[in-house]
Amino acid sequence: MxxxxxxxxxxxxxxxxxxxxxxxxxxxxxxxxxxxxxxKCDRIRDNLFHRVGGHVFNSRNQEVLDWFWSFFERDKEFIKARRNAKILFKGKLIGYPIENYLHQLDKEFVSSVLDDFLSSDYQPRSPFSYPNFADFLKSNFGKTLYEAYFRPYNEKIWNTNLENIPLEWLEGKLPMPDLKSMLLSNIVVQEETEMVHATFYYAKEGGSQxxxxxxxxxxxxxxxxxxxxxxxxxxxxxxxxxxxxxxxxxxxxxxxxxxxxxxxxxxxxxxxxxxxLPSKGTSNIFCETDLGDVSWLYLPGIETKAHRIIYTGTFAESNNRGSERHTCVVEFSGDYSFEFMSEEIKKLPGNLKPIDWNHEPNSYILxxxxxxxxxxxxxxxxxxxxxxxxxxxxxxxxxxxxxxxxxxxxxxxxxxx
Ligand SMILES: Cc1cc2nc3c(=O)[nH]c(=O)nc-3n(C[C@H](O)[C@H](O)[C@H](O)COP(=O)(O)OP(=O)(O)OC[C@H]3O[C@@H](n4cnc5c(N)ncnc54)[C@H](O)[C@@H]3O)c2cc1C
The missing domain is CATH 3.50.50.60 (FAD/NAD(P)-binding domain)
Known part of the structure; x- marks a missing residue:
């Protein structure tokens, strides 16, 4: 001992x-x-504010799940929810991940994506054979999807040129796309519920706190x-x-x-x-929003510095106790003031009204x-x-x-x- x-x-x-x-x-x-x-979460005017992100739980590891559930009465204390993630792409809500929802995009754009897939340059390899994140994304998704979605979205998150990001440490954390499964998802349209990690657990009261x-x-x-x-x-x-x-x-x-x-x-x-060692912080603005059923909304567009909205109010009704509407967290990579974020959210859907905010200097490691x-x-x-x-x-x-x-x-x- x-x-x-x-x-x-x-x-x-x-x-x-x-x-x-x-x-x-x-x-x-x-x-x-x-x-x-x-x-950590706080109650602000009786609404639940995740100070960082909007933590939900799940695991592919049975030993972790068994251990975790030994502390809780799963069915009584938790909600099992469906992950309903969307992307605000060129003014339209489309499914996430984008490569599985090409059928929701316009013909000209998809035609250019297919040209990339059919070109002799398109030779995806194991992710760890690429020198950096940018090369991996370009080679696996083609330059059209890279320029229109992967680059702007990831540059917002990492706040750096993607060529500066090595790949070794992302092992096991990146989706591993292959052309056949991308095409299959677009031709035989799958329900999101059939996909791995399509569900998550969330406490009925108090969130991750x-x-x-x-x-x-x-x-x-x-x-x-x-x-x-x-x-x-x-x-x-x-x-x-x-x-x-x-x-x-x-x-x-x-x-x-x-x-x-x-x-x-x-x-x-x-x-x-x-x-x-370098790291990135995040800033959050906690808001009221119109009701909806989306759980995460990804924001690749360069018209706003925000990179995603986490609709924590859809995870548990008790999260919205102090509000007539739902609550959500809008996330920014970097250090932003309440005033700046309050202006930025005017560009986003949902008629957002700020409640509180937080800056966490240490969120993403590099x-x-x-x-x-x-x-x-x-x-x-x-x-x-x-x-x-x-x-x-x-x-x-x-x-x-x-x-x-x-x-x-x-x-x-x-x-x-
Ligand atoms: C934006 C974002 C969203 C996320 N979403 C999810 C999600 O949905 N689901 C999920 O599973 N994971 C998610 N994560 C990851 C999750 O937050 C982490 O895996 C987890 O919280 C890490 O816990 P930790 O104990 O390692 O670190 P921390 O949570 O950082 O804990 C470290 C603790 O040590 C204390 N401490 C540090 N130094 C000292 C000191 N010198 N003296 C005293 N105390 C000290 C700090 O106060 C802190 O409480 C997310 C992370 C981020 C950044």
Whole structure:
């Protein structure tokens, strides 16, 4: 049995704490006043505001699903909803993903897409044989779809030239299109419900905050506790006046590793590299909107800086308790003011009326070509010192909640072996 301190009460820290406490004594520390990290929600005039994104849950991993549902009464506490995603493309709502809904676009545009598919340049290969994201998209979808949709949409999200984005780290996270399935989807029109990941789970009350609060139950958590420096003595690790701990699980931002672990040799050596890792923030404006049944609306058009609307009000009726209409979150990549976003939403459908807003400086991580392999090496070296990096910003991985839970399970196996 080890004494383990976990820094961070986001989904990664909470999951690790629940799993590790079966065999160890675990204390969790978070600087925030409530658990959840990125999945935190607030009630604003009795409407539910996801401060970042509009978190919904699902997983392809049965072990993760079984573990997750052991905390909840699935049918009583959650809604299983159908993913109804659309794209606002050239002023028209079309299905998502665009390559499966070419039949909804005009003849001239589709003809140009087909010319791309039939040209001798069209030679899609395994995604990881391309030097960057731009080349992958161009080669797999053709230049017409790339220029009209994939480039503008992805440039809004990543706020950078797509040629600067390597592909290694997107392994397993990108849709892998092949020409036959694209054509098949357009000829034999499939219902979205038949597609993988067509459904998701959402709490009837409280959104993703409900998930975080339940995962926090029974844990020994110190909230409002910023961990600025962990010291190491012969007896073990000390933090926030508590200790000694045998092991530390860090789920915060790995760029701060050198400051948080001043006594760690790995942090000392890797600190300079880690400090410079790039990330993107997001800004959200929480709005009232006219009623509808779309769950996500993607906005590739360059006439607005917003890149998607998440209709959180369609996920659970209780999310709209303080409003006559539905609620939604309009998401922007970057740091935007309330005033700027309030002007931008006038260009969007739904008669949007702002309620509140948020800026999250750290939402999307970015990799350079060498990041994945260096991070693996640093991780091993930290672990040898009894410091374990876990989660989206500690491992610098493009995790969803289910992947964060999966990583916590893997960590438990590593610590117990
Ligand atoms: C826009 C957006 C939309 C998303 N949508 C979905 C979705 O629909 N479904 C899904 O499954 N996933 C989604 N995700 C991914 C999901 O948010 C993450 O996988 C998950 O929240 C990561 O949790 P984490 O614990 O690793 O990190 P975090 O949530 O960042 O938690 C880290 C915690 O550590 C604390 N902390 C950090 N440093 C310190 C310190 N020094 N001292 C004390 N405390 C500290 C922070 O306060 C925070 O609470 C989305 C992400 C984004 C950005």
């Amino acid at each position: 080890n004494r383990i301190a976990i820094i961070g009460a986001g989904i990664s820290g909470l999951s690790a704490a629940q799993i590790l406490r079966k065999n160890h004594s675990v204390t969790v520390f978070d600087r925030a006043s409530k658990p959840g990290g990125l999945v 409900f998930i975080a609060d339940r995962l926090a139950e029974g844990l020994d958590i110190r909230l409002n506790t910023e961990i600025a420096g962990v010291s190491k003595t012969e007896a073990g690790y000390f933090l926030a006046g508590e200790g000694p701990f045998d092991k530390i699980v860090f789920t915060g931002d790995v760029r701060q590793a050198a400051a948080v672990f001043p006594d760690s040799q790995t942090a000392l050596k890797a600190g300079d590299y880690l400090r410079k 990799h350079n070509h060498e990041t994945a392999s260096l991070l693996k090496e640093f991780n091993r070296n930290f672990a040898a010192e009894g410091i374990y990096l876990l989660g989206r910003f500690a491992e610098w991985e493009y995790y969803n909640m289910d992947k964060a839970i999966e990583a916590a399970m893997k960590l438990d196996r590593e610590i117990n072996q």
